[in-house]
Amino acid sequence: MAKTVLSVDDSKSIRDMIGFTLQPKGYDVIGAGDGLExxxxxxxxxxxxxxxxxxxxxxxxxxxxxxxxxxxxxDGIPIVMLTTEAQKEKMMEAKQAGATGWLVKPFDEAKLVAVVDKMIGGA
Structure with a gap:
């Protein structure tokens, strides 16, 4: 059974790009437009x-x-921040909140796949 990745971003194009990147690798991808969704x-x-x-x-x-x-x-669900922000303070704040990883936009497709594969063991 395919593993599901939840993409949370207010940009539909970013959510779509994450789907286009991960779905061919065997992941199901669902999207949400903000933290509440x-x-x-x-x-x-x-x-x-x-x-x-x-x-x-x-x-x-x-x-x-x-x-x-x-x-x-x-519990145990990894969370990767994907953002244009690159300041160390924001990274530390996210880590203290419980983020597992951090990627900077625009993201490299191979890097995204590698991070997802590493964290949840491949599709």
């Missing part, structure tokens, strides 16, 4: 990994990570 998608799907933007309306990525980490149902 991401939490809803996480609660109603069997998700193996989350790829999450930092800057989004309604609930940003760090707030979403904090909410996910507070909910025992989601």
């Amino acid at each position: 991401g939490l809803e998608a996480l609660a109603s799907n069997s998700v193996s990994l989350v790829v999450c933007d930092l800057n989004m309306p309604n609930m940003n990525g760090i707030e979403m990570i904090q909410k996910v980490r507070e909910d025992r149902r989601f």
Whole structure:
């Protein structure tokens, strides 16, 4: 059975690119437009990994990570931040919130696949 990746980003084109990158590798990809939608998608799907933007309306990525980490149902689900931000302070804030990894946009497709494969063991 394919593993599901939840892509949370307010940019539909980024969500689509993540899908176009991971689906041919055997992953199912579902999308959400902000942290609130991401939490809803996480609660109603069997998700193996989350790829999450930092800057989004309604609930940003760090707030979403904090909410996910507070909910025992989601223990062990890796969360990768995918953002244009590259400041060390933001990276540390995300890590303290519970992020597992960090990729900078525009993302390298091979690097995204390698990170996802490493974290959830391939499709």
